[in-house]
Amino acid sequence: MSALAPVLARLDADLGASLERLFSLIRIKSISTDPAYADECRRAAEWLVADLKSIGFDASVRDTPGHPMVVAHHDGPAGAPHLLFYGHYDVQPVDPVELWHDDPFAASVKEIEPGRKVITGRGSADDKGQLMTFVETCRAWKAVHGSLPCRVTILFEGEEESGSASLKPFLTANAEELKADFALVCDTGMWNRETPAICVGLRGLVGEEIVVKAANRDLHSGEFGGAAANPVRILAKVLADIHDANGRVTIPGFYDGVEETPSQVLQSWETLGETAESFLGPIGLSQPVGERGRTVLEMVWARPTAEFNGISGGYTGKGFKTVIAAEASAKVSFRLVHSQDPAKIREAFRAFVRERIPADCSVEFHPHGGSPAIQLSYDAPFLAKAKQALSDEWPKEAVLLAMGGSIPIVGNFQHMLGMKSLLVGFGLSDDRIHSPNEKYDLASFHKGQRSWARILDALTQ
Amino acid sequence: MSALAPVLARLDADLGASLERLFSLIRIKSISTDPAYADECRRAAEWLVADLKSIGFDASVRDTPGHPMVVAHHDGPAGAPHLLFYGHYDVQPVDPVELWHDDPFAASVKEIEPGRKVITGRGSADDKGQLMTFVETCRAWKAVHGSLPCRVTILFEGEEESGSASLKPFLTANAEELKADFALVCDTGMWNRETPAICVGLRGLVGEEIVVKAANRDLHSGEFGGAAANPVRILAKVLADIHDANGRVTIPGFYDGVEETPSQVLQSWETLGETAESFLGPIGLSQPVGERGRTVLEMVWARPTAEFNGISGGYTGKGFKTVIAAEASAKVSFRLVHSQDPAKIREAFRAFVRERIPADCSVEFHPHGGSPAIQLSYDAPFLAKAKQALSDEWPKEAVLLAMGGSIPIVGNFQHMLGMKSLLVGFGLSDDRIHSPNEKYDLASFHKGQRSWARILDALTQ
Incomplete structure (x- = not known):
């Protein structure tokens, strides 16, 4: 606990400045699918390289046939794991722009209900806000301790929203450099505002x-x-x-x-309160059509x-x-x-x-x-540590969930680099990613930073 | 037999002249679907009216919102039935015209194999050649006997190939005039070159x-x-x-x-020699998919x-x-x-x-x-008479068959005028109706005329 407490305190104290940095990044119009914004994409990559360098990373813009990658390295103590953190700096287009309440590239903080503040702007949640949670944690850790608790490699992509054409060739060409003990992928969400989540399965x-x-x-x-x-x-x-x-x-x-899902996992899913009615009701249905005797979450996550x-x-x-x-x-x-x-x-x-x-x-x-499916072993030690770390930060215990769809980067890491991924993110279902009025809860940004600090601490104990 | 023999002799003697009349009709480009040929359609109707008048019919061109109808009446002896004969004078377009071996509107007779002559041209089979078989029979009968053996009403349509838009309103407006004891519809075919056919069922x-x-x-x-x-x-x-x-x-x-099809009818179908292989082979199939235990003809004609x-x-x-x-x-x-x-x-x-x-x-x-389906009762007396008459003319016995599809005019006669139809025609499956190089066998034209003479004689005994 000795290493963690001052990092958390530093993150709290630095929240205002960390917000200003995120705003600066959001203001860069890094829309990857529209060639008119190619310079803006490069500007975002350069901004990130400069920011990572200021923390002490060995960071560089790496050209591809498309938009550049950002790769950064920071040493850690011998014996500690080597982590690869993945995020993407490119964003979706903003059309139809007339549906936005605020300029999509003029980031700000707004209170949307009493006590609930959000960061507005394209990319605030997907994925600039998310990736900066980890960067801020590294910054705070380095500031407090003069070092990081483990070796960290960072990979930021600039084509996630436009097909990731350059990703596989880049992973192939730089496999040695990018291979770590496991990856942290920050592009997913929480179960709800109180309950953090780790995605352990992708169909x-x-x-x-x-x-x-x-x-x-x-x-x-x-x-x-x-x-x-x-x-x-x-x-x-x-x-x-x-x-x-x-x-x-x-x-x-x-x-x-x-395989049958472990009973304690099934029990934890039951506590989430998702029913056939709550899951299917919003799409106008009520009767799950999967295997009889299984819950709707099991149907979409584990069957x-x-x-x-x-x-x-x-x-x-x-x-x-x-x-x-x-x-x-x-x-x-x-x-x-x-x-x-x-x-x-x-x-x-x-x-x-x-x-x-x-x-x-x-x-x-x-x-x-x-x-094939991606499935983390439910009893992987790093999984238990990360789950506890998240549970310590948030009001409710973290849930190990699965996703019905796929996230290509996770498959690429597994099959090209032989590296498993821990999928942790702080997005919420009402973030309106890819839509007008995208936002990221201020709590997601702040407690997301604190969560990473706890996870780094737990993984390096 | 006394009335029939001289009529048959007259038809034989007049074949050359009857061919010239058919050629004249074929030369009229009565393509109903193309408005550019509207005048030609009217010319065909006028030609038919003139020809029917020359026989002694009370014939007239009857305007409709589309192409005109031809209606003609001829009295018959008291007590004899009243027959309505239906055909259509309009034809299909001739595209692609470059695939025709001869000018589609320059009718001629060609020998296509030793001993087999055909009449060439658009409409030779569908339906100008067919309808003229009946007209020629009336002409010969009148010439020999000075009268017809029964009351005859003729209805020639000019929109059969383009949707028959005017037909139902015309039937409704002229129901009284057109209603007969039953209809003769000449727009179908023979089973093969030796076997005449009467269609008794339409699904x-x-x-x-x-x-x-x-x-x-x-x-x-x-x-x-x-x-x-x-x-x-x-x-x-x-x-x-x-x-x-x-x-x-x-x-x-x-x-x-x-209903179950009478066993003697099923037996007559079996003598036709149609097998699953012969029926399905040309379309690349071999296994009938209908009810097990029934023949392929029963599947498409009676099930x-x-x-x-x-x-x-x-x-x-x-x-x-x-x-x-x-x-x-x-x-x-x-x-x-x-x-x-x-x-x-x-x-x-x-x-x-x-x-x-x-x-x-x-x-x-x-x-x-x-x-609903159309089904003539297999034991209707006029059906037995017509069947015998056809069997007397052709090398093989006439077959009572059915058709898998529908012929709208037959339903209209049945449902609008309460009149059953006898479907007899002399087309062959290789007539290429609707296609380039349409033809009508000279035997169909000549023996078709003789067939009608025998049918009129049989129906009025």
Whole structure:
């Protein structure tokens, strides 16, 4: 505790100055998707390099074919872990700008309800405010102790909002330099304003487009209807067979590699109070369609799925056409968890489909992406330490959650650099990222800094 | 037999002149869909009126908002039936004209294989050649006997190839004048070059578009996949449930009103030699998908169907989008036979679908058309007479067949004028109607005339 307390005190005392620094960064219009703002992106990278240098980092702007990366290094004591911190300095466009209450690039603090202050501006939450929480922690630690408690590498990307075209080549070219013991990724959120969160699982994805082909041309349904195979009928049967009456996927071997979530984790999810009604109500639904007997959070965080993302066949315009199509197609995706193998899932699905295609018809498969799930072991020591650190800072205990979607950088770190990621962030669901009037709670910014100080302290004990 | 023989002899003797008359009609470019040919359509109607007047008909061009109708009347002996003969004088466009071997409007006779002569030109088969078979029969009968054997009304339409917009209003306005004991419709074909055919059944049609709605917006399949209802999945299940493993439609009450086809009719169909291979082979298929245990001809001529004419939902463009759609839709049609009730089928289908929609989702139905089947009673006396008359003229016995599709005029006659139709025509499957190089076999034209003479004689005995 001796090392931590003065850092926390320093962060509290320096809040006003740290806000001014964040404002300076927000004012730089680093919209990565619009080439007109390329200079602004470089300015943001240069601003960060200068700021990191002022702390004592060995920082540099690193050119790419797109917007530059920022890479910075700071030594730590021997024996302490080496951490890579990731964030992105680029932001989304601000259109429609007339919906903003304030200039999107004139950062300020506003009180939106009694006792709740927020930082306004594009990038305040995504991701400038988030990445600066860590930078401020490093600054405070260095100021108080003259050193950092561990070796830290920082990677700030400038193309996260525009496709990250330069990221993989950069990771490949600089793998040796960037490889750390694990990564801290600060681009996620809290469960709610009182409850911090660590994301320990991200579902993988396998996409398949299937095209069922029957007759060698479109047919008149009067002439051939009742005798000739209809690919829409075949496709509907294939898709209908994929789930059983209990919401379980019927493809043989589909659940190989799926683990049961530890009961204490399931219990902690139950305490979050998310119900089918609260989860589905806002989208106009009420009945979860996943495996019977599992909670809605388990369905989206810890269970694999088969989804039908698109279907098309025959006449789909206005009115009616009595046609039997020559072919029909569907886009099917599988969200994977734990150690499900994307290649095996794809093959099992294809075999399942082929079995259901009549002998005089055929099917084509077009693969679209395949990535395994990311899952931190629930009993990883650094995870327990980070969870305790967050719980110490916030009113409620930190929750280990998962996300139904994917975050590409985490997969890249794992598969390209062999490095696991700790996903911690302080965003809130009402931050309106990518939308007009983006904000970041002042509490997220301030207690986010304090959280990182606690996490660094805990991880280096 | 005394009345018939001289008429047949006269038709044989007059073949050359009858061909010249048909050529004159073919030369008139009565393309109904192209307004540039409106005058030509009127010329064709006027030509027909003049020709019918020359035989002794009370004929007139009757204006409509579109192309004119031709209506003609000729008295017959008291006690004989009153027949309405229907045909159409308009033709399809000739594009692409460069694919024609001869000028499409310069009719001629060509020998296409040893002993097989054909009449070339647009409309030679559809429907100018066909309608002139009956006109020539009337001419010959009148020339030989000075009278016709029964009262005959003729209706020639000029918009059959362009939607028949004026037909229903004209039938309504002139119902009294046009109503006969039954109609002769000459716009169909033979089974093959040796086997004449009478079409006794036309399937009805019920079309329904269903739209399954789930969430109130498109969802990200990472965030909600596994928990939120997917309308494509619901729709696939609904459609898959409509047929059982034996190809039978499972909707309760669906087969109400479906009769078994008389065994002697089924036997006559079997003698036609149509197999699953011969029927499905040309379209690249081999396995009939209708009710198990029935022949392919029974499936398309005498059994009802449920077909899926179109399906659409979610992302259907190139590539992939991990979306869960808010809605998905399908166009479903039912071909009806015998006395199935379109309204009851529609309601039974809707109930079947509603039962399968989860409580938090919904479904919308959009009706598209509904018409009952047309079915002549297999033991109608005039049917037996016509069948015998055709069998007397051609090398093989006439077959009573059905058609999988619909012919609107037949439904209009039945439902608007309370008049059944005898569908007899002499077209062949290689006539290339609607395509370049349309032709009509000289045998169809000549023996078609003789067939009508035999039919008139048989029906008026």
